[in-house]
Amino acid sequence: MDHLGDEKNKQGVLSRGNSVENSECPTENLANLEENSEYPPQNSATGEEDLEGAEKLILKWDMASSESARQSMIFEGREEEAEDYLRMVDEVQKLMDSVSLSQDSVHKAQNLLQMAMVRLEEEFRNILEVHSEPLDPELVFNPASMRSSISRTSSEGFMYRESNSSDDDETEEEEEEVAASHPLTEGICEMDLIPQDVIPDLHRIAERMVSAGYVRECMQVYGSIRKSIVDDSLLRLGIEKLSIGDVQRLDWNILEGKIKKWIKAAKVCIRMLFASEKRLCEQIFEGISPVGETCFAELAKSATLQLFNFSEAIAISRRSPEKLFKILDLYECLSELLPDIEVIFSDEMCSHVKTQASEILTRLGEAARGIFTEFENAIQKETSKAAIPGGTVHPITRYVMNYINLVSDYKETLIKLIVNKPSQTSKFLPEGLMDSVEEYAAACDSCNRSLLSLHLIWVTVILQHNLEGKSKLYKDVSLSHLFMMNNVHYMVRKVKASDLRDLIGDGWLRKHSGKVKQCAITYQRATWIKVLSCLRDEGIHVSGSFSSGVSKTALKERFKSFNATFEEVHRCQATWIVPDAQLREELRISIEEKLLPAYRSFLGRFKNYLESERHSEMYIKYSPENLENAILDFFEGSPVSVHVRRGSH
Incomplete structure (x- = not known):
């Protein structure tokens, strides 16, 4: 690696101003950083001599004048060399405030400080580049891989930490248990994105750069490297750079698979990747507020936009019944992650992330309610005129009952989302049909008569009404009764064998079990009275x-x-x-x-x-x-x- 970089870029750095006011900093608060690191005036008579000593060491590592300086890095060598260099930088900053220096010496100190900042910027960049790498999906998605790789990942910086753990003396055995259990569904789990032993070096360099007025340069280096890593991590986790329009143009069959991957990846992104990036900012820029907060906010801005674009596109896409369950999956995922989002993006600079997540959650809830209403309307409007051969269970019966059976799997979520009673709007339904819903609900002794329960009962009522119309398509009266017996029996069986029983209630079951028996009796009478009359x-x-x-x-x-x-x-x-x-x-x-x-x-x-x-x-x-x-x-x-x-x- 050529640590010098482009000569033109180096000269550009040397020409930068050394005050915060001259840097285009993302936040006004950074202008106050100089006050936090002022040094007392240097009145020593040895100021000129100290400046000479500092000049020798800074020139030794000046990449513009030394080939060896271009080929090696201070912080990759002996620790004493790094300590000496930082001490000389501190000395130059102190001397710049000294009243004992001549004007020429002050100018020399300024030049030396600029050279040192160029060097420290390159050191800062090098440490980040050498020790930064994107998340390994195999590692974060596969607990077995985490268990087998924990010693390797520890040396590379990928050590997982529960955010609510205060015990730093975990044994290796306990760490393996944390890795094996994998916290994708257990809340925030921070990880060391770079080895802990280089954090102090990055922190000390950041302190010097900010103190010297190189806030913007420090943040640009950090932001460019970490943004690249985060972008690569998102891509590896399956979060593609898709606009809302791109997502909406995809076929639903393709989107179903992408939604499943997104849910899994979103938990890693929020609870692991973003939480760990925030922690890294806090460690490197500790005590240098608001640089850490600003770096994280800038880093999260594009990454969260890329992440949330997908779920937002699904939330505002065209509604149809087959989309309900994947939208509910997204809703439950985001609802589960929202408390973690509130914690990770708690700073005011990140308020847009919390707002975006909350708004998407609201849209997903609205979409789910709208789709369920569309589903009810579709049953009312289904008017196929072809009689099903043999009087077997009609496809609409299978579809509707399997659909609401799946709905019952999301009952806790839908009980919160369904806030209105069902409404009878179709011209295909007779007046007063809604009264039977209240009748069933009143007889429901095991359910809590939630609004979701009323909607599910309403679905069975309009389905049965629809089936009664279809039974009239059969010329043979006996077959029409057999058809109703088959279909109502299928409805009863589906309710009995699922959570629908708790939602719809035993009162509904009793009435419809009686309906099955009545249909069977009516069939027998219509068929066998004529046969038995011969005897x-x-x-x-x-x-x-x-x-x-x-x-x-x-x-x-x-x-x-x-x-x-x-x-x-x-x-x-x-x-x-x-x-x-x-x-x-x-x-x-x-x-x-x-x-x-x-x-x-x-x-x-x-x-x-x-x-x-x-x-x-x-x-x-x-x-x-x-x-x-x-x-x-x-x-x-x-x-x-x-x-x-x-x-x-």
Whole structure:
């Protein structure tokens, strides 16, 4: 490395003024720094001699006049050399205030101090460059890597420290536990960005530069090097330099992955990177206020803007239901980080960071509320006219119930965000539908009747109303009842098996479980009354007949009618679907309990009248066992011929 740098830049430094007033400092308060480091007037008669001694040492390390000075660094050599150099700088500053020096000597002292500041600026830059490096994502994201790398990172400066720990005597074993647990979710965790043994050197150099009026130069060197490191760290952590427009132009599928990475990286940036940068500023510029605060504020300005641009772009992007959960993830992340942001950016110079974070959090909350309202409206407006084959669970039912099931995972956040009751605004809904929401809520004995609960109940109400409209698309009344049974049962099952139960309540469950049973009963009546009517005795007996009083012709017609009716039901309902295995089995058992006893009784009373007839199998086609087996075909969603199950009686 060429420690001298460009000769033109060196001359530029030599021409700089040595007063704070002549430097374009980022804050007015820096003008008062000189007062903090004034030296008492030097009245010693040996002032000229002291100046000669200082001149020899400063010229020795003058990069403009010495090749060896350009090839080596004072603070990389013996500690005594650095101490001597700093002492000479202090001596020159004292002599400049001495009344015993001649005008020529004062001018010489000024030149010597300028040379020393050029040298110290280069030393300051070198120490920072040599010992600064960006965060290693593998180290900060992987606790196992942290554990295996803790000795290496300690020598390089990456030692992690909990901000609330006051014990500096941690054993190596305890340090490994801190590293292994990794504080990404545990609050602020500071780290040594550069080795602690070089901090005193940087602090002493900064003191001299500020005292000599080189505040701006000191801050520029520090800011340029650390900004580059922070920018590189952000990039390695996955925080890209994207404008709000850039983010909004990306497909949502891509953004979902980026949001997940951003949340993970944001915790590292706030709790580790920015907290540690602040700590580093405080260490290097300790007692030199407000240089440390200003350096950190300038460093954080662009870095936090780059970090927060992403979440702000998501917050103000076009709203749609699929975005809700990622927006809630961002909201919860930022909400969790806000107390840490308040601590890390507590200085007035960093107030813009706190303001920006708070405003984005507010926008994310507004976006979440707006999206949930859009979701409710979308259910009301969904008016597809195609009947779902087989009467199975409608896609909208699956979508809505899975959606609100995920909503329940964010119940603590949404209970805070949902501040208004649901409203009935759609022309597709009948008046008074909202009354049922209050009815369910009043019957809810296990939930706290939060506004979120009311919204979730409202979603189920408008979903059920929507499904009732879709059930009318089926020409077969039995199938429409089966469709409602399937869909309401799916809703009940989803509520029972999730946190929705606590939010919606057992009152809702009881009513809708009853609705499932009612739909099943109505289906059976619509289907099986016609079948069972074939097994009645009416019309079979003949009054005053010479024979046994049974009309064989009527009996044959009755058996033929039963066979045809059952086969038609079998043909249709084998293609119908009951996707829930338990519900399907319960429905089959219920059918068997009604059909088989009636058929056995009918067969027992009249079978003997036809057994002696020719081709009796044309009438008595099925045994009870045949029917029982045939019922097993029902609700499987596949056409099956009942004839394959015909057997002996």
